[in-house]
Amino acid sequence: MTQPINILLQTTIEPTENDWHIGRFSMLRDYLASLTTPDGAPLFRVTARDRDPVGASDSVLSSLDRSNYDELWLFAVDVGNGLNDEDRAGILRFRARGGGIMITRDHMDLGCSICDLGVIGAAHVFHTHNAGPTIPPPDDKGTPQIGWPNFHSGANGAAQRVEAVLPVHPVMREVTFLPAHPHEGAVVAPASAPHARVIATGQSLASGQRFNISIAFERTESEGPAIAESTFHHFADYNWDPRRGSPDFVSETPVYEFPSSPAMASVHNYVRNVALWLGGRL
Numbered sequence: 001m002t003q004p005i006n007i008l009l010q011t012t013i014e015p016t017e018n019d020w021h022i023g024r025f026s027m028l029r030d031y032l033a034s035l036t037t038p039d040g041a042p043l044f045r046v047t048a049r050d051r052d053p054v055g056a057s058d059s060v061l062s063s064l065d066r067s068n069y070d071e072l073w074l075f076a077v078d079v080g081n082g083l084n085d086e087d088r089a090g091i092l093r094f095r096a097r098g099g100g101i102m103i104t105r106d107h108m109d110l111g112c113s114i115c116d117l118g119v120i121g122a123a124h125v126f127h128t129h130n131a132g133p134t135i136p137p138p139d140d141k142g143t144p145q146i147g148w149p150n151f152h153s154g155a156n157g158a159a160q161r162v163e164a165v166l167p168v169h170p171v172m173r174e175v176t177f178l179p180a181h182p183h184e185g186a187v188v189a190p191a192s193a194p195h196a197r198v199i200a201t202g203q204s205l206a207s208g209q210r211f212n213i214s215i216a217f218e219r220t221e222s223e224g225p226a227i228a229e230s231t232f233h234h235f236a237d238y239n240w241d242p243r244r245g246s247p248d249f250v251s252e253t254p255v256y257e258f259p260s261s262p263a264m265a266s267v268h269n270y271v272r273n274v275a276l277w278l279g280g281r282l
Contacts, residue, residue: 077232094224140183151206
């Protein structure tokens with residue numbers, strides 16, 4: 001019998017009730033854990049945790065290459081201090097031994113502790129990191145305190161139509177919608193990563209500008225596969241069902257399209273495809 005794929009869902013903050021702690025990704029965890037093979041065996045074994053206290057290396061991330069995990073889904077929700085050098089080294093060794101990685105962040109500089117994670121870190125463009133000499137003006141004008149990047153794909157709780165970049169990547173099969181968010185971050189395919197490409201784009205409702213949603217890094221002989229994602233809100237409970245609540249610093253008014261919307265099937269397809277592809281089974 002095929003063994004389940006071991007997935008670690010982890011944030012870059014310590015447990016903090018009024019923040020994007022790992023409990024705010026419970027619908028993702030439960031969905032992945034519910035998936036089975038045709039004979040009824042679990043497809044995935046899922047562990048969900050926040051990081052250990054900031055100030056010391058995280059006990060799991062810093063030794064991830066010596067763990068039995070097959071995949072890391074890292075939700076970079078910190079303000080710059082979520083990973084230290086030992087954590088990043090453990091993650092890079094994990095990928096070097098073939099582990100699959102999905103790393104996501106959000107607007108402006110949120111999650112910028114991931115910048116030094118090799119080519120995956122280089123795929124994430126922040127306001128003051130990896131941005132180049134000229135910072136574009138904000139795309140989303142509804143929250144003026146949040147600088148670029150902040151692409152407005154819609155309200156929290158809404159569905160945004162996404163476009164698969166041709167040729168369609170396996171991760172994007174039967175994916176036409178993802179959760180919207182008022183200020184998504186920016187991701188690019190780094191020139192230093194020849195095996196990386198944009199696989200999905202969205203369109204701003206504020207400016208009409210198209211922006212990258214997902215970058216895929218193909219598996220090589222020396223590194224496992226990876227996904228760089230524009231916002232963790234594609235996976236958060238609040239965006240799948242705003243009735244689940246959010247930290248009190250979220251000021252935008254949500255809508256309530258999910259989870260009853262037919263678009264939820266597309267979101268589930270995306271999550272399942274990412275998990276299978278990172279695990280080498282898609």
